Amino acid sequence: MLEQRLSRRALLQAGMISAVGLLAAACQPKVAEKPAEKEGQAEKEVTQASEQPVAAPSEKITLRLGKFAGDAWDFDAIWAEKFMEENPHITVQIEDVVYAEMFKKGLAQGATGLVWDVFAGHNRWSPYLAWKGICLQLDDFIETHDIEFDDFFPSVIADVRLAVDDKLFYLPTVVHPGGNGVVGFNMDLLNDAGVSLPEGAIEGDWTIMDWEEIIRGAAKPGEIWGVQLDGMAQPHYASQVTRTWGLPEGGPGAGGSTEDSWLQSYDGRTLQLGDEFPRVKAALEWYYNLGLEGYRPTDIDLQQLEGVDLFTAGKMVSRGGTVGQPETWRARIGDTFEPLYVPWPKGPDGSRGSCLSYNTMAVYAKTKHPEEACLLAARLTSPEPALYAGTEGTLHCMARRSAWFSEKLWSRPASGKAMEFAAHWFDSGIDPYPMPYNVRAQEVQDAFTQHITPYWNGDENWEEMVSHAQPAIQKILDEPRP
Incomplete structure (x- = not known):
């Protein structure tokens, strides 16, 4: 069942009471397409524009985030904390889940209506959850918010859409071009x-x-x-x-x-x-x-x-x-x-x-706070954590071109040359997950x-x-x- 989507009307209504802060600058409504980055260009500067202060709504919101347990996934916790700083009226309640248990827990909680507002996954099982009606369709959110979506590698986004009727039900996070790349x-x-x-x-x-x-x-x-x-x-x-x-x-x-x-x-x-x-x-x-x-x-x-x-x-x-x-x-x-x-x-x-093999970040189809949950998912997959995951962390960069073409990534002592090759490999296109x-x-x-x-x-x-x-x-x- 692929009918769970956030209507543009509901999205815009929710956006009227959404916090803006620094996150709004990173995920603000689109006004123009950005020019494509030239081949081989060095690290893309990751900044967030400032914006006039907007009064925070009186409603206090709590979002539950289901992330993978372990130090390797620390970036989710780090940027959830940044998200709360940028949106003081929102509290993100982090729940660590053992990697091997995430799929089964998602299915079980989907049956009881207790799924996290935002949750991690893998492209191996995320399409199954989408067909079960557990994931929110994100196409309307992407269309009305500038999350630098064009920064994601096209072949990865094509894979995201492949098994779910060309729709977008989750955003890609850490990615690699092959298990033995x-x-x-x-x-x-x-x-x-x-x-x-x-x-x-x-x-x-x-x-x-x-x-x-x-x-x-x-x-x-x-x-x-x-x-x-x-x-x-x-x-x-x-x-x-x-x-x-x-x-x-x-x-x-x-x-x-x-x-x-x-x-x-x-x-x-x-x-x-x-x-x-x-x-x-x-x-x-x-x-x-x-x-x-x-x-x-x-x-x-x-x-x-x-x-x-x-x-x-x-x-x-x-x-x-x-x-x-x-x-x-x-x-x-x-x-x-x-x-x-x-x-x-x-x-x-x-x-x-x-x-292709990559992890994912999805929003629960029945979340009570769809706009805020989508903004959290966007923040957790934004250019900053995308680069951190592959340079400061112990995993790979997320599926963003700006991260993989970073000089910081290419200068890593052991894997820099391999990462540079992988960046161009991603750019040329990677075959899909089976x-x-x-x-x-x-x-x-x-x-x-x-x-x-x-x-x-x-x-x-x-x-x-x-x-x-x-x-x-x-x-x-x-x-x-x-």
């Missing part, structure tokens, strides 16, 4: 083995074939591991890898990779697993064989290591991760070895696989993890895995929308 190398191990990276690797000019040659040349099965990728038991992380085996142009998404390399069809109705999809098979078999030959650890190997991170411990040649991961690795590595981080490589036919047509992405992920894990661990071969994974997941894709 960056590859880290232990240069000490490469030098000891007499192996080198291609000259243009740091600029993204290298291939999967180059990488495999490095892995086999520098690793020593049983002693030094060759590679580990994050999240390969999750559809969106695996999709980035399979799309790397596609053709680089002609695909349905903004990233260009051809649909025959997608784990799930563009329309979200078909799981493309099996011999009839040779590009998908080639990609997954590439990673499977590296495990079979002892170049990458299985779950059993990792369990025996009792939480030791092989890459940061100096026991692994290369490691995939999100583009923000090097900052976390930097603290762990210290002086153990010299790391080098390069963008995800191109595949056999020149495609650099990508797959959202099922029926928006049952969480169910698909749970099933995918269950059915592919034995394959990654070497307990099943391709035919055995496909025989149960394909029908089980396709059965979920065939179910109706909520």
Whole structure:
């Protein structure tokens, strides 16, 4: 059900009693479109215009904010506090929610009418909540308020609208172009083995074939591991890898990779697993064989290591991760070895696989204070926290061009070059998240993890895995929308 929207009439009526303050300057009604920022322009100055004082309304308002628990999400609390300073008549009551419990709590509270006024989410489950009528449609708010909406990357906004009939039910927050958008190398191990990276690797000019040659040349099965990728038991992380085996142009998404390399069809109705999809098979078999030959650890190997991170411990040649991961690795590595981080490589036919993954900020469809709740959601996703999340925090920048093209981001000691590459990558377009047509992405992920894990661990071969994974997941894709 996609009928929950804030009418322009109700929006304007609510706006008459809304606080303005500094926030109103940042989210004021639009008067003109701003010119697009030029390619490669340095950090966009983030300021807020001053405005004539406006008397605060007598009504005291309390908004409940459901944010993810943990220090990594501190920016939501920081800018909620700023929002209260800018709007003294509004109190934001912050409720920390364990990440893994947010979706289930949102569904449960939606059934009882106790959903937070504003709440965080992920693009994996936010479309489901929208179809359940829990999220407020934001198109009218965006049309009547200047929140610098054009600053959001177009391919991210296209993904936001993709599964919800081209409507806007939430704003994107922290984002990355692929679960393994960056590859880290232990240069000490490469030098000891007499192996080198291609000259243009740091600029993204290298291939999967180059990488495999490095892995086999520098690793020593049983002693030094060759590679580990994050999240390969999750559809969106695996999709980035399979799309790397596609053709680089002609695909349905903004990233260009051809649909025959997608784990799930563009329309979200078909799981493309099996011999009839040779590009998908080639990609997954590439990673499977590296495990079979002892170049990458299985779950059993990792369990025996009792939480030791092989890459940061100096026991692994290369490691995939999100583009923000090097900052976390930097603290762990210290002086153990010299790391080098390069963008995800191109595949056999020149495609650099990508797959959007991002968090979200939504407004409850039945909030008693829609105008104020929308203003809070806009403040929490404004340019300032967008930049902070990727520079002062431990996550990535939000999906704003001004943040990703910031010199402050590009100057980060471990990940600066990767972030600069990612900024241009976002600008050129990223392929969408593999959202099922029926928006049952969480169910698909749970099933995918269950059915592919034995394959990654070497307990099943391709035919055995496909025989149960394909029908089980396709059965979920065939179910109706909520």
